[in-house]
Amino acid sequence: MDSKRAVRTAVFWGVSLSLMSTIIQFENVGLRYGPGAETLSDISFSLVTGGFYFLTGTSGAGKTSLLKLLYLAQRPSRGVLRLFGEDVVMLHRSRLPGFRRRIGVVFQDFRLVPHLSTYDNIALPLRVAGLGEDRIAEPVREMMEWVGLGDRADARPATLSGGEQQRVAIARAVIGRPDILVADEPTGNVDPDMAQRLIGLFEALNRLGTTIVIATHDLPLISTIAHAQMMRLDKGRLIDPTGSLRYPPGHAPAPVEEGRA
Amino acid sequence: MSRVDNPRRAAAAARNRLLPEGRVGGPMPWVIAIMMFLTILAAAAGLGLANGLWTLRGELAGRSTVQLVEADRVVRDALAQRIATRLRALPAVAAVDIVPQSALADQLRPWLGEAADGTDLPVPALIDISVRPEASAQAMAEIRTALNRIAPQTRIEAHAAYLAPVERLMRSLMWLAALLVALMLVATGAVVMLAARGAHAANRATIDILHLMGATDVQVARLFQRRTALDALFGGALGLVTAAGAIMLLGDRLAATGSELTGLVHLPGWAWVILPLIPVGAVLLAMLTARTTVRRALERSL
Ligand SMILES: Nc1ncnc2c1ncn2[C@@H]1O[C@H](COP(=O)(O)OP(=O)(O)OP(=O)(O)O)[C@@H](O)[C@H]1O
Numbered sequence: 001m002d003s004k005r006a007v008r009t010a011v012f013w014g015v016s017l018s019l020m021s022t023i024i025q026f027e028n029v030g031l032r033y034g035p036g037a038e039t040l041s042d043i044s045f046s047l048v049t050g051g052f053y054f055l056t057g058t059s060g061a062g063k064t065s066l067l068k069l070l071y072l073a074q075r076p077s078r079g080v081l082r083l084f085g086e087d088v089v090m091l092h093r094s095r096l097p098g099f100r101r102r103i104g105v106v107f108q109d110f111r112l113v114p115h116l117s118t119y120d121n122i123a124l125p126l127r128v129a130g131l132g133e134d135r136i137a138e139p140v141r142e143m144m145e146w147v148g149l150g151d152r153a154d155a156r157p158a159t160l161s162g163g164e165q166q167r168v169a170i171a172r173a174v175i176g177r178p179d180i181l182v183a184d185e186p187t188g189n190v191d192p193d194m195a196q197r198l199i200g201l202f203e204a205l206n207r208l209g210t211t212i213v214i215a216t217h218d219l220p221l222i223s224t225i226a227h228a229q230m231m232r233l234d235k236g237r238l239i240d241p242t243g244s245l246r247y248p249p250g251h252a253p254a255p256v257e258e259g260r261a
Numbered sequence: 262m263s264r265v266d267n268p269r270r271a272a273a274a275a276r277n278r279l280l281p282e283g284r285v286g287g288p289m290p291w292v293i294a295i296m297m298f299l300t301i302l303a304a305a306a307g308l309g310l311a312n313g314l315w316t317l318r319g320e321l322a323g324r325s326t327v328q329l330v331e332a333d334r335v336v337r338d339a340l341a342q343r344i345a346t347r348l349r350a351l352p353a354v355a356a357v358d359i360v361p362q363s364a365l366a367d368q369l370r371p372w373l374g375e376a377a378d379g380t381d382l383p384v385p386a387l388i389d390i391s392v393r394p395e396a397s398a399q400a401m402a403e404i405r406t407a408l409n410r411i412a413p414q415t416r417i418e419a420h421a422a423y424l425a426p427v428e429r430l431m432r433s434l435m436w437l438a439a440l441l442v443a444l445m446l447v448a449t450g451a452v453v454m455l456a457a458r459g460a461h462a463a464n465r466a467t468i469d470i471l472h473l474m475g476a477t478d479v480q481v482a483r484l485f486q487r488r489t490a491l492d493a494l495f496g497g498a499l500g501l502v503t504a505a506g507a508i509m510l511l512g513d514r515l516a517a518t519g520s521e522l523t524g525l526v527h528l529p530g531w532a533w534v535i536l537p538l539i540p541v542g543a544v545l546l547a548m549l550t551a552r553t554t555v556r557r558a559l560e561r562s563l
Pocket residue numbers: 033034039057058059060061062063064065066108
């Protein structure tokens with residue numbers, strides 16, 4: 001009896017710890033595309049597993065660049081970047097796919113595969129992960145319904161509207177239930193109702209434990225997520241130089257313990 | 262839905278859809294077909310020549326002709342008989358045949374006309390001998406000594422020596438054919454490499470997306486490998502069929518000449534087991550080339 005209880009206690013603390021653990025950590029990260037000034041400078045922050053984060057900033061501030069570092073499309077020029085507790089800067093490229101499979105991405109320019117149908121585009125992460133077709137059809141159908149594209153299964157991206165393409169991109173990013181979801185302006189091309197619906201999708205994913213990072217200009221959207229935290233970029237720097245996160249106005253700050261798994 | 266009726270087929274179809282143009286497309290299969298056609302022809306020529314060389318050697322090995330020049334016909338015949346008897350007694354000698362005078366006359370008639378039948382012409386006596394294949398150099402020396410003792414003016418000449426220039430020509434042609442086959446295979450590899458590079462560049466955007474979703478280099482390379490294998494298989498099969506047709510036609514024509522020398526060069530049955538291995542090898546080569554080319558290109562990306 002006692003041992004069972006001990007196990008339960010241990011599991012409780014283990015889960016709590018993992019929930020509170022740092023999943024993304026930037027330490028003095030800088031990014032330089034070519035010669036000239038750094039696009040990102042001295043970026044330091046930590047994001048907690050299961051958190052919901054917004055990244056804002058004016059156009060050209062470096063939001064997409066920061067997200068690219070996050071989804072491993074770019075290596076930082078300096079600094080330390082840890083994902084899931086591991087330094088990914090020096091990581092051998094053969095180990096990158098394993099990390100990337102745990103990260104879902106909604107690209108600012110969607111990046112749908114042009115010759116693939118809606119169905120096949122959404123199924124892509126599952127196929128890359130090696131799932132059999134029998135385990136793919138059901139979730140893909142469900143996801144298409146969720147983003148309101150149930151009747152466009154066979155449509156090519158070129159025949160879809162901007163908003164529809166965006167929804168395909170979102171469906172593709174979330175279908176694999178990633179540990180981290182990174183979305184770059186995911187509601188830029190849809191009407192407010194659809195934007196609300198898509199945010200609902202992100203929230204549902206967040207409740208399942210996925211850490212969400214969304215770059216957006218849409219401040220009203222940010223205020224709809226009660227527990228979300230916000231980072232602001234300005235000319236390649238995080239505005240709060242201490243590296244702690246700002247909270248959207250009108251919401252009490254949540255605790256920011258930084259346990260380490 | 263039909264998609265889930267047959268999961269395995271659906272999975273294969275899905276993989277094939279990842280890169281556009283799942284079927285045979287572009288110039289590569291046709292270029293490979295031409296390469297295979299030429300390669301198989303060259304290989305067939307090489308095999309035919311090798312087979313001819315082998316037959317030739319087998320037929321000439323151990324065969325020699327003893328020439329006896331003696332003006333007096335009676336003495337000549339008597340000496341020829343004595344030589345034949347003496348040689349038959351040697352253990353190394355398998356067979357001895359005095360070439361009949363009439364056969365010699367037949368061979369000379371085109372040059373000498375009716376004079377060939379004359380008895381006054383100093384025609385040499387010819388004695389064909391075959392030495393047992395296991396005969397040693399010492400046995401050959403013994404034959405020479407025996408001949409010299411009976412008639413010092415005899416000359417013995419190995420048949421292989423007559424046809425040595427032909428043999429050398431055939432051997433050179435054979436190596437040339439082998440070289441051509443090797444060069445063609447290198448060129449096939451180069452074609453596949455260029456095609457794979459082009460395909461990689463053309464599908465760069467799709468590959469980047471696959472990569473960012475966690476596709477490994479092996480997964481991406483496999484897509485190209487499968488495509489290349491299909492193209493090479495098509496090209497190889499087409500090349501093999503057309504080359505086989507050409508070879509059979511050429512074989513018929515060659516046989517129709519009725520010449521002994523050209524008749525030597527014919528494709529043995531076992532060659533038809535070897536020739537299809539060339540396109541099979543080409544398919545493997547193409548897959549390997551495509552894979553290494555694409556993987557090397559991928560390694561330059563993050
Ligand atoms: N691949 C690249 N090569 C060179 N410079 C780049 C590259 N990508 C972005 N930049 C530069 O980096 C800066 C930041 O760009 P980034 O796309 O990160 O901004 P952003 O905050 O996402 O802007 P937006 O809100 O318009 O999407 C810009 O000045 C841009 O010109």
